[in-house]
Amino acid sequence: MIEAATPPEQSLHALYRDHRSWLESWLRQRMGNAWDAADLSQDTFLRVLTSSQQLVDLREPRAYLVTVGKRLLSNFYTRRKLEQAYLDALASLPEDSVPSPEQRWVLLETLQALDELLDGLPPLVRRAFLWSQLEGLGYREIAERLDVSERTVKRYMAQAYEHCLLVEL
Template identity: 80%
Template sequence: MTDAVLPTPATEPSLHTLYRDHRSWLESWLRRRLGNAWDAADLSQDTFLRILASAQPVAQLQEPRAYLVTVGKRLLVNFHQRRSLEQAYLNALARLPEDCVPSPEQRWLLLETLQALDELLDGLPPAVRRAFLWSQLEGLGYREIAERLKVSERTVKRYMAQAYEHCLLVEL
């Protein structure tokens, strides 16, 4: 008896076709923006994984390259934010005395935590984000935050409420 081929979801052949027809084009597009074939290949794969996980029916795409560019641009922004955060972290590490420098494992965990925090706070206005981080990471009170931001304490309270609400909604 021969093994039967299991049926695949209706969107899979469409995703396969989208991947087959546009992956190399997308990688080239990303490579031009990144100047790096390795990162371009990674982001290309991430783009298709996002599409696979999305609710958007691939078969209904009118302009597949425009859709790929939209998803790719979002991933590029995330990539650059992550790199910027990583560079800031490495710069801070370089200023530490040698006996205080964390081990490679600790650095990895800290960087992962920073990236998760960055993703959690993504979408908050810069002032709200700063207020939240100063409060949570530096332990500043609302008065001190208000002075730094040059706003009222009442505004800082609103910022904090907005940040907490954002975090709760992201976690749901």
């Protein structure tokens, strides 16, 4: 016996059926690439599937899909920019120091996770935290670079640590 689909499943199916090609076209116009647009379209519907939004009550489905799609598009370009910066850094290394493709993948994934973890921090807080953690700078050196007091740097660091702890929970 086949069970009937539940209303949320029917709603998702209808949303996908009615708006997938439109969303994909919208993304393709912004990206100029049909393959990436198709991937982001699928990612958008996966996000919708895992969200807590009640699809039954969705009044403006295209506006909702565009909002989710814009966020994913922003993440896509952020990741691409991060990957390009990494590849540029790799190009400047001596040939015997270049990591293997597997190591590159792990490093890129780690950079992406770090970027996502620090997302939402004000730029100065983020910069102070990264200088401290990645370059090993002390608070005095960070304060000089940012042209702020050491006390401000301490507040920035406390804010960054609190952000990281809350994200991890």
